[in-house]
Each structure stands twice: as C-alpha cells, then as structure tokens.
Amino acid sequence: MKNFGFDLPTEIEFGIGVYKDLPKELEDGKRVLIVSDPGLKKVGLLDKIKNVVIDNGYEVDVYTEITPNPDEKMVSDLTSYINENGSEQIVVLGGGSSIDAAKVASCMAVNDGSLEDYQWNNRSFENCSLPLFVFPTTAGTGSEVTGVAVITSRNTKKGVVDKYIFPDKAIVDPELMKSLPPYLTAITGMDALTHAIEAYLGLGANVFTDSLAERAIKLIADYLPRAYANGGDEEARYNMAVASTLAGIAMDQAGLGIVHSLASPVCANLHLSHGLANSFLLPYGMEFNIIARKAKMSNIAELMGVKVADLSKEETAYLAVRKVEELQRELELKDKIVEETNVKPDLDKYAENAANMFLINNNPRKASIDDCRNIFKNIFYSEK
Numbered sequence: 001m002k003n004f005g006f007d008l009p010t011e012i013e014f015g016i017g018v019y020k021d022l023p024k025e026l027e028d029g030k031r032v033l034i035v036s037d038p039g040l041k042k043v044g045l046l047d048k049i050k051n052v053v054i055d056n057g058y059e060v061d062v063y064t065e066i067t068p069n070p071d072e073k074m075v076s077d078l079t080s081y082i083n084e085n086g087s088e089q090i091v092v093l094g095g096g097s098s099i100d101a102a103k104v105a106s107c108m109a110v111n112d113g114s115l116e117d118y119q120w121n122n123r124s125f126e127n128c129s130l131p132l133f134v135f136p137t138t139a140g141t142g143s144e145v146t147g148v149a150v151i152t153s154r155n156t157k158k159g160v161v162d163k164y165i166f167p168d169k170a171i172v173d174p175e176l177m178k179s180l181p182p183y184l185t186a187i188t189g190m191d192a193l194t195h196a197i198e199a200y201l202g203l204g205a206n207v208f209t210d211s212l213a214e215r216a217i218k219l220i221a222d223y224l225p226r227a228y229a230n231g232g233d234e235e236a237r238y239n240m241a242v243a244s245t246l247a248g249i250a251m252d253q254a255g256l257g258i259v260h261s262l263a264s265p266v267c268a269n270l271h272l273s274h275g276l277a278n279s280f281l282l283p284y285g286m287e288f289n290i291i292a293r294k295a296k297m298s299n300i301a302e303l304m305g306v307k308v309a310d311l312s313k314e315e316t317a318y319l320a321v322r323k324v325e326e327l328q329r330e331l332e333l334k335d336k337i338v339e340e341t342n343v344k345p346d347l348d349k350y351a352e353n354a355a356n357m358f359l360i361n362n363n364p365r366k367a368s369i370d371d372c373r374n375i376f377k378n379i380f381y382s383e384k
C-alpha cells in the first residue's frame with residue numbers, strides 16, 4: 001500500500017525484424033554515429049544496421065573501440081570522437097558496455113565539466129543528450145531502458161544517474177541476439193535474472209515493479225536454458241528479450257541491492273565480466289536476504305518452477321537459492337565460477353568498496369562492511 005512514481009521516458013519498439021524501422025526514427029539529415037564493439041563487426045551485425053542507415057541517405061561514421069567494463073578514458077575518447085566528427089545523433093549496437101559508454105558520451109558531448117562531476121549524482125546535466133537510439137544485442141543488461149550508466153574510475157564502478165541518460169528509443173529486436181554465443185547468453189541472462197530478483201526484493205519495490213520482475217523471473221527460468229542450448233531458438237530468444245527488458249525497467253524504477261554492490265570490486269579488480277560476477281554472487285546475496293524477505297523468496301522459488309506444496313515459506317525461500325544454483329550448473333557456469341574465484345583477494349578492500357556502493361542502501365537487509373567481508377570470505381577462502 002505504498003505510494004510510488006514510475007517514470008520511463010524511453011520509447012520502446014519490440015519485435016523480430018524491427019531494427020529495419022530505424023530510419024523512421026532518425027532525425028532528418030543529421031550525421032549518424034554508430035557505436036559498437038569489434039565482435040559485432042566480425043559477425044556482420046554492425047553492417048546490417050549500417051546498411052539500413054546508409055540506404056536511407058544518411059552520412060554514417062562507425063566507432064568500434066568499446067571493450068567490457070568501460071572506463072573514463074573510453075568515454076572521453078568517444079566524446080572527443082563525437083565532437084571532432086560532428087556526430088549529431090547516436091545509434092548504439094551492443095551490450096551494456098557499449099550502451100553505457102554511448103549514453104554518457106552523448107551527454108558529455110553537449111555538456112561541460114568532467115565525467116567525475118556527474119558520477120554518483122554530484123552534478124546534473126544541463127543540456128539534453130544527442131538523440132540516442134539503442135539496439136541491445138544481449139538479453140541481459142537492460143541498459144536500453146534505464147537512466148543510469150556505469151563507468152569505472154580508479155577501479156571503482158560509478159553510476160551516472162540523470163534524466164538525460166535515458167536513451168530516446170530502445171529498439172529491442174530478438175533477431176539481433178541470435179548470434180550471441182552460449183556462454184555470453186548464459187552470463188547476460190543471469191545478469192537479467194539478478195536485476196529482476198534484486199528489484200523484487202529491494203526496498204524500492206512497488207506493485208508495478210513487482211509485476212515486471214515476477215514475469216521476468218519466470219521467463220528467464222523457462223527460456224534461458226533453451227536460448228543457451230540453441231541460440232537459433234526464436235521463441236527462447238524472443239522471451240529472453242522480453243524478460244531482460246522487463247527486468248531492466250524494474251531495476252531502474254525499484255533499484256538494485258547487495259549482489260550488484262558486491263560485484264563492483266570483483267569486476268573492477270579481477271577484470272571479470274559483469275554477468276559472470278553477478279551470476280556467482282546471486283545465490284550468496286539471496287541467502288543473505290532471506291531473513292528480510294521470506295515470502296518473496298518463496299514466490300521466486302515458485303516462479304522458477306519449484307514445487308512448494310506442503311513446505312513452509314522458509315523452506316521454499318531456501319529452495320529459491322538452490323534453484324538458482326541449479327540454473328548455474330545447467331548453464332555450465334559452475335566450473336567457470338570456481339576457476340575465476342580461485343584467487344585470494346584483499347577482503348577488507350573488497351568489503352569496503354561493496355559496502356560503500358549506493359546500491360546497497362536499497363538492499364532489504366542492512367548490509368555492513370563485516371557482512372560483505374563474510375560473504376567474500378565464504379566465496380574466496382572456503383574449500384570448493
């Protein structure tokens with residue numbers, strides 16, 4: 001019965017083949033910059049988008065220098081490129097890294113000051129970003145529908161949260177996700193699951209975001225294994241694209257929690273992909289939160305297909321955690337996780353970094369530095 005607002009300025013176009021409608025959205029005659037990464041150039045997706053734009057008479061530049069976990073230098077290079085080439089509207093094709101870098105650069109190109117001024121809400125953009133059209137190529141990030149972009153500065157992931165960070169349009173086309181390899185399908189899908197679960201359990205949750213998160217959790221449990229097993233499974237790709245968009249909206253409106261907070265030092269120090277870090281941290285975060293959200297955790301178990309008849313809420317809450325671990329095994333992420341966590345990090349440093357993330361304030365159970373330290377100890381210093 002709580003009061004809440006819901007603000008989604010990004011328009012969404014969804015469906016198989018909708019990428020071909022891009023020229024209808026572009027602003028007449030304005031020079032286009034397509035931002036992407038080298039991998040998408042290699043598999044031919046970049047040309048698909050580029051040709052649609054060129055065929056409609058636009059002048060097009062292409063920038064493919066984006067790599068995972070974008071940092072301030074990458075954003076600064078992209079901003080300079082935009083200004084030097086006179087780019088007037090930006091098209092992004094890629095996963096969270098390309099989308100986040102382009103979201104920030106398209107604002108920085110028309111605002112003064114340094115990136116640091118805008119990170120963690122120190123300052124708001126005065127001018128609206130360049131027109132920004134986003135084509136996600138993974139069913140994971142949700143960044144195409146959020147007002148936040150995450151950029152690494154000095155080994156810390158820092159968010160830029162601003163009304164002008166929302167893209168103008170999200171064009172979500174499952175056809176663009178078909179070439180995503182199984183491993184990337186798995187870790188990006190687990191990231192989307194983490195968004196849905198953290199939004200659902202967090203303090204910012206409301207009845208609108210719960211509806212989105214619940215549907216996303218169910219779709220991911222049903223379709224992620226299928227998309228992993230066969231990338232060409234159109235129904236699975238379609239439903240994973242629906243799920244990641246729903247989860248993205250839910251997380252933007254309701255916030256995240258301890259899992260993404262713990263992921264920050266892990267990604268920044270181990271140079272690990274965001275999706276893999278969230279994937280292995282999710283069960284730990286869920287278990288930590290059971291005491292604060294037994295009923296919702298029990299719902300998660302049910303949404304993921306656990307038979308809950310005759311069991312208490314507490315028992316089914318724990319089964320939700322086991323179900324996520326089962327999904328990790330099904331997606332063959334377990335060995336990868338053991339391999340990546342076979343390091344002995346500085347627990348104090350990691351714990352302090354995680355506990356200082358603003359996201360952690362939205363976690364349903366208050367999480368101290370000691371709590372974060374204990375979780376990291378459990379992950380990195382226990383027998384595997």
Ligand SMILES: [Fe+2]
Binds near residue numbers: 141191194195
């Ligand atoms: Fe995420």
